Amino acid sequence: MNVINDVGILALSTRLQRLSEQLRKDGALIYEAFGIDFEPKWFPVIFTLHQKGTLSVVEIANEIGYTHPSTISLLKEVEKIGLIKSKKDKSDERKRLILLSPRGQELVNKMQPVWQLIAQVLGEISDNTNNLLKAIDEAEDKIAQQSFLQRALQQKNTTAL
């Protein structure tokens, strides 16, 4: 992976993706090592429900930053293994309200110390001269002010490329 590390900023997206995938893969192995039947990709959904209680499909999607179809398929998985349950919202028949099942709650409790350990180790990995998590926050803030595309188009015009 020489070239891609060397071009630096140009391959930023590739680098981000690679690191993300690596962490997720090891994450799966960590749950396994603790004898917990849980996949890292379920974390956003389960943790959000743990924090917020009962939410609709779209509310969950917004919380976790995924599209609603992706969220639906995640919900299907975790519903299939019994971590959540769902019911129609009686005041709005379009909505399906999702919440943790007792088994889901139980699993969350069991995972708490593991999450704590994971958080500690991830903290260790990402806290360096430049803190990775803070760097993400800061970059996302910048993009929120003006997107990557907008910035590029502005440059294009000012430099008359």
Add this chain to the structure above:
Amino acid sequence: MNVINDVGILALSTRLQRLSEQLRKDGALIYEAFGIDFEPKWFPVIFTLHQKGTLSVVEIANEIGYTHPSTISLLKEVEKIGLIKSKKDKSDERKRLILLSPRGQELVNKMQPVWQLIAQVLGEISDNTNNLLKAIDEAEDKIAQQSFLQRALQQKNTTAL
């Protein structure tokens, strides 16, 4: 995206992935805005060939940090639109040697100023109190010393969870 931003480090992988995707999407739009028929995902392959000249499939895969099947499918795409060509290695009949076609070379030349602009804008976005690219480098260094999994297992044993 409240909850996932709030849990901080626990959702690191998700955050990395989200940012990566966002950059890639805007990247595609930038090439389009410059009238260049090029997809961000081709960048690692094309740039590597630009830098290194002629390489085999597996060599490219190693350079860009992808598996060789993924690399093959990328190569198929860029070969289809004529940016690269390939030939059998005569000293090792198993190998297929890949290099930029004249048209690929030409496109690279045309893209140089755009890459420069992209690099500048990405630099702007990622250079904050915590520099994102450096933070990635530092985190990957740490992982190279001892993986996320190994660190977690070590913790597990010392804390007798």
Add this chain to the structure above:
DNA sequence: CAAAACTACGTAGTTAACTACATATATCCA
């Protein structure tokens, strides 16, 4: 020097996200 092991490439199938579209219900306003 032939069998075993290894390397390079390729294909098939999987996965986890996406976009586009469809349908049902709710809300708004002329």
Add this chain to the structure above:
DNA sequence: TGGATATATGTAGTTAACTACGTAGTTTTG
């Protein structure tokens, strides 16, 4: 108050990575 618009959910198909496996050529070694 009913027709237009908006919202919530769901389905189908796409994409871009992956793993697993197979084949062909190369190298090593008993």
